[in-house]
Amino acid sequence: MNIRYSERTSKIKASEIRELLKLTEMPDIISFAGGLPAPELFPIDKMEIISSKVLREDGKAALQYSTTEGYVPLRDIIAKQRMSVAGVKASVDNIMITSGSQQGLEFSAKIFVDKGDIIICESPSYLGALNAFKAYQPTFIEIPMDDDGMDVDELEAALVKYPDAKMIYTIPDFQNPSGKTMSVERRKKVAKLAKQYSIPVLEDSPYSELAFEGNVNPSIKSFDEEGYVIYLGTFSKTFCPGLRIGWVCADPEILQKYIIVKQGADLQCSTISQREIALFMKEYDLNEHIDNIKEIYKRRRDVMLDSIEKYFPREVKYTRPKGGLFTWVQINENLDAAKILEEALKYKVAFVPGGSFFPNGGNLNHFRLNYSNMNEELIVEGMKRLGNVLQKCC
């Protein structure tokens, strides 16, 4: 065969995380690699009731095609419930349903980015977003982070230096992979800069509701006066990822572009899944469900950080996330976390090497640990094994 692919196809490669997820399917492995929620918290019995009810009440509509924008009652409840948690006043007209936030990420690049255009992102940033963006052949400008998230002075300097930049991408809460959270002051500044430099901000917010300490932070979107901020939400971390339901919240003018792109991409999300989530949120208290998740994840985070403290070499640095699913580990500069993974797999423990989270390369001496998917006992055992590997290598 002698097939000629598009230029972009030759430039995109398989996501390291997805490839690594295959490793987590190996028997006996203790995996901190994926970003999987704890399946024991899925409301399986309630979903059975909900699923039957949706089919009995209006099965014909639930199994039929429906509109690209999404099921109106779901869009309505997202606008009222979830967006108000994020501090945003929104209506049905601001919401389009997506197949997880991943689809919102891909659409954003498609909508804003031509070949060679600049995307400004945090350094490091979410690998799955970077891979989705790469299909549109952008140039990435990485902005360093500290404990308060993206450095907004550096961001402004980049906006001055690159006035043609097309999009700012940020995960302000419990960032993937770093676990860091942007301060409220900086969120205000990002919203202000977006307006000042007429540049859309893509606010990726899968973890914001999983705040272990205090309230959910106000989103950047909550400080958006003119509609430059596009907010991506999802039920993957607060409910069930297997249903593949997320949303875009944006100004109606911008949202119209997402709707057109979604028409071409896959017509619409699953009709029945949309109705199930809407009915679940009507019949049960999703906030209560999220409270349960937070309690478990908070304990797992504590166990992981305690175990790192206990078993990892002293010189290893790591973040102390206030929510979400991940902590981020930095090892000696001359080490390559991918090599350490190879060694770790011999002891049946896995993580994601950090290199791929930096779109312009380098920084191989980092890795990401997930604490949501393994129970406390396995976290202790896994950290002990990983600690041994690190003691040997570092």
Next chain:
Amino acid sequence: MNIRYSERTSKIKASEIRELLKLTEMPDIISFAGGLPAPELFPIDKMEIISSKVLREDGKAALQYSTTEGYVPLRDIIAKQRMSVAGVKASVDNIMITSGSQQGLEFSAKIFVDKGDIIICESPSYLGALNAFKAYQPTFIEIPMDDDGMDVDELEAALVKYPDAKMIYTIPDFQNPSGKTMSVERRKKVAKLAKQYSIPVLEDSPYSELAFEGNVNPSIKSFDEEGYVIYLGTFSKTFCPGLRIGWVCADPEILQKYIIVKQGADLQCSTISQREIALFMKEYDLNEHIDNIKEIYKRRRDVMLDSIEKYFPREVKYTRPKGGLFTWVQINENLDAAKILEEALKYKVAFVPGGSFFPNGGNLNHFRLNYSNMNEELIVEGMKRLGNVLQKCC
């Protein structure tokens, strides 16, 4: 706001069909516009049993993330059952699950087409595919059709004239919108040309199993010796579109590109929907279900064609589809079907004007009629009304 979109976004517009679907939601309208299956045939009770069983047997896995390629037992049963109906020997390694065939269409353009590249397609062709392709800014070369489908001599002439063409797009069975079917001889020729000119053929096959007369035709893929044919299948017309489950069947080398693109696009399809369809096909006979659908649709087609004969002006031409969902009507050359739709809507009857099915424009004197979604009584009434409108306009 002063947002700068990508070049492609300014060139794509909302699908006429999807916009028109909104009209079908108006009360009392008799709509032949959409491509909706008959919802009264959806196996609602069986789906309730299946859905409960999937959740009870392995709810944790059903609601969790899973692999991009799709659920192995579903890929396996598609390879064995559905692809053998299409005359293709396939295995799990040839199948990736997509969100309907629409997603397979969009991915194909993303994988093969750079700006300005040539896509060769039937004239007319499926509007939703054309819109998905347009996002990648191709040039379309339209190949005329006769009662045996795409004219393969014209196709070969185009391949000679445009040796850099990137993709041939065809719907060989009961084509959308024309209702025409490609002869077996031409299918063989298309497979041969693909190999000879090293060009991928995208075989879009949503309707092939809805053959009212005799067996399902052998697919173009069944004559593919070297892997140039990419087959798109879906459960949307043979089961339920609301679940959004389709598939790509391709050579593993090509399929790898689809898997990478899907990773970036939305990670994976709904885990639970995939398990539901796989279990349905294990516990029930999908072929029997398809037989029921065919029986009903065949009667509806007959009623529609009889009513056209009875109520439409003599000079109107129309196709006699041997399966699928659509017939295609040609009116006097100086008429614009979009204007006739405006008139028809006054009488509460709807169809899709044909102009948008021609990627390079023109041909306004056509429209598409769907016969799967309205019952026989409404088809007679709708055709009567439409006949009156046409008698006035023509």
